[in-house]
Amino acid sequence: MIPEKxxxxxxxxxxxxxxxxxxxxxxxxxxxVYRSIVRHGVEDTPLxxxxxxxxxxxxxxxxxxxxxxxxxxxxxxxxxxIAVVCTLVLTVTGVLLMFxxxxxxxxxxxxxxxxxxxVDNGLFLRNLHRWSxxxxxxxxxxxxLRVFYHRAYRPPRQFNWVIGVVLLLVTLxxxxxxxxxxxxxLAFWGVSVGTNMVREMPLxxxxxxxxxxxxxxxxxxxxxxxxxxxxxLLPVALLVFLSVHVWRVRKDGGVQGPPEDSDSGxxxx
Amino acid sequence: xxxxxxPLEIVESNDPLVLPRRVAMLHPDVRPAVRRREERxxxxxxxxxxxxxxxxxxVVIVLSLVAILFDAPLEGLANPQETPNxxxxxxYFLGLQELLHYFPPIVAGVxxxxxxxLALVVIPYARxxxxxxxxxxxxxxxxxxxxxxxxxxxxxxxxxxxxxxIAVPTILLALAMFAAxxxxxxxxxxxxxxxxxxxxxxxxxxxxxxxxxxxxxTFFRGPGWSWVWPWIGT
Numbered sequence: 001m002i003p004e005k006x007x008x009x010x011x012x013x014x015x016x017x018x019x020x021x022x023x024x025x026x027x028x029x030x031x032x033v034y035r036s037i038v039r040h041g042v043e044d045t046p047l048x049x050x051x052x053x054x055x056x057x058x059x060x061x062x063x064x065x066x067x068x069x070x071x072x073x074x075x076x077x078x079x080x081x082i083a084v085v086c087t088l089v090l091t092v093t094g095v096l097l098m099f100x101x102x103x104x105x106x107x108x109x110x111x112x113x114x115x116x117x118x119v120d121n122g123l124f125l126r127n128l129h130r131w132s133x134x135x136x137x138x139x140x141x142x143x144x145l146r147v148f149y150h151r152a153y154r155p156p157r158q159f160n161w162v163i164g165v166v167l168l169l170v171t172l173x174x175x176x177x178x179x180x181x182x183x184x185x186l187a188f189w190g191v192s193v194g195t196n197m198v199r200e201m202p203l204x205x206x207x208x209x210x211x212x213x214x215x216x217x218x219x220x221x222x223x224x225x226x227x228x229x230x231x232x233l234l235p236v237a238l239l240v241f242l243s244v245h246v247w248r249v250r251k252d253g254g255v256q257g258p259p260e261d262s263d264s265g266x267x268x269x
Numbered sequence: 270x271x272x273x274x275x276p277l278e279i280v281e282s283n284d285p286l287v288l289p290r291r292v293a294m295l296h297p298d299v300r301p302a303v304r305r306r307e308e309r310x311x312x313x314x315x316x317x318x319x320x321x322x323x324x325x326x327x328v329v330i331v332l333s334l335v336a337i338l339f340d341a342p343l344e345g346l347a348n349p350q351e352t353p354n355x356x357x358x359x360x361y362f363l364g365l366q367e368l369l370h371y372f373p374p375i376v377a378g379v380x381x382x383x384x385x386x387l388a389l390v391v392i393p394y395a396r397x398x399x400x401x402x403x404x405x406x407x408x409x410x411x412x413x414x415x416x417x418x419x420x421x422x423x424x425x426x427x428x429x430x431x432x433x434x435i436a437v438p439t440i441l442l443a444l445a446m447f448a449a450x451x452x453x454x455x456x457x458x459x460x461x462x463x464x465x466x467x468x469x470x471x472x473x474x475x476x477x478x479x480x481x482x483x484x485x486x487t488f489f490r491g492p493g494w495s496w497v498w499p500w501i502g503t
Binding site: 123124132179 | 359
């Protein structure tokens with residue numbers, strides 16, 4: 001199999017015949033093991049371009065072809081994409097932070113200090129996690145407004161809008177549960193103020209607050225509960241709803257842009 | 270007519286009386302995704318995938334720079350005995366906390382946020398959103414009456430609680446909505462305003478208020494939730 005032309009910049013070496021690396025690369029791509037993992041061919045053909053998408057579990061949330069105008073910046077401002085990238089960054093940095101964190105009092109606070117002074121790049125890790133979280137809340141909200149003003153909630157996308165609202169709430173809860181984890185004054189009182197609002201809910205307020213905090217005040221129990229919510233329950237909920245959200249975008253004919261392009265996927269009510 | 274048609278006979282004629290032609294076409298209902306055929310389509314790989322990778326890189330680079338330049342806040346160890354004044358929630362809840370300043374907790378903490386969440390969920394199911402006609406298209410007098418009454422009622426209601434961050438934007442937005450009336454003949458701005466639909470006006474109202482409340486809660490509130498000017502040091 002001779003590659004005709006490279007499919008992406010990462011594969012440039014295969015163009016230079018004779019190089020040791022090129023030879024190795026070619027041998028690798030033609031090996032039985034590689035072919036068993038990646039099932040599409042090497043040549044840059046429309047067939048292979050399609051196979052790249054639909055032979056891949058992760059890429060096949062996309063259709064093989066998309067409408068050209070949906071790629072324009074003003075079509076979506078990439079706001080949903082920014083929120084997804086934030087999710088990825090938060091997952092990676094979050095898992096790394098979990099290696100250094102104990103959800104107990106006062107160990108949690110000491111771990112924050114250790115991240116700053118002992119762990120290599122610990123402060124960078126924590127900063128990145130914190131600012132990504134803020135960006136994610138902001139991007140999710142901006143995405144909601146973009147979809148609203150583009151009237152992209154109209155049929156057949158009604159229910160995907162509702163899933164989007166749920167995703168925004170999950171995002172807020174993720175950010176809020178994470179807010180307690182450093183166990184500093186900011187965290188403790190921020191969460192105290194917030195959970196006092198829950199108490200005002202009629203009938204169930206006190207009970208829900210007790211359930212959230214594992215007690216009547218923000219204590220070590222609350223820290224553990226928020227930790228589990230933040231690291232397990234809410235991320236799983238986010239993953240599930242996000243998958244449905246993205247899948248439905250595909251099923252409904254791709255992302256919906258400004259209403260001026262209303263020939264593109266809007267149904268009369 | 271001179272000819273008499275026999276069944277199964279093939280007739281060739283340009284005379285519509287002899288050979289009836291199709292006069293109407295029926296379009297079957299199709300999914301919107303199927304309807305447009307003439308659009309330009311591109312392969313997802315590489316066109317979309319490359320853009321996604323670039324987006325990922327740009328966002329990660331920007332976030333990394335921010336993370337290098339600015340440290341996440343960390344105050345002293347949590348101490349339940351020592352309440353900071355003011356104790357503030359994270360920024361996205363400061364709008365709610367600011368509402369607590371004006372309304373009893375059940376209104377600010379439960380009723381208003383509940384209504385907002387409910388309003389967000391029902392958006393795609395409300396007829397007014399699907400019709401999406403400009404606000405002043407159609408019965409202008411009735412619209413003006415309803416708008417005037419609603420704006421006055423809301424202003425009086427929120428004004429009674431002294432909640433000017435809601436009352437003032439309500440007045441301003443109602444004025445803008447009236448200014449949009451007959452804007453088709455005005456300048457570019459008024460023409461754009463004349464096209465705005467009722468749901469868009471309402472969402473703009475909500476965004477204005479949410480932004481204002483969050484800004485006040487974040488920057489303009491000091492000890493005892495009193496008003497402070499952020500540029501005057503304490």
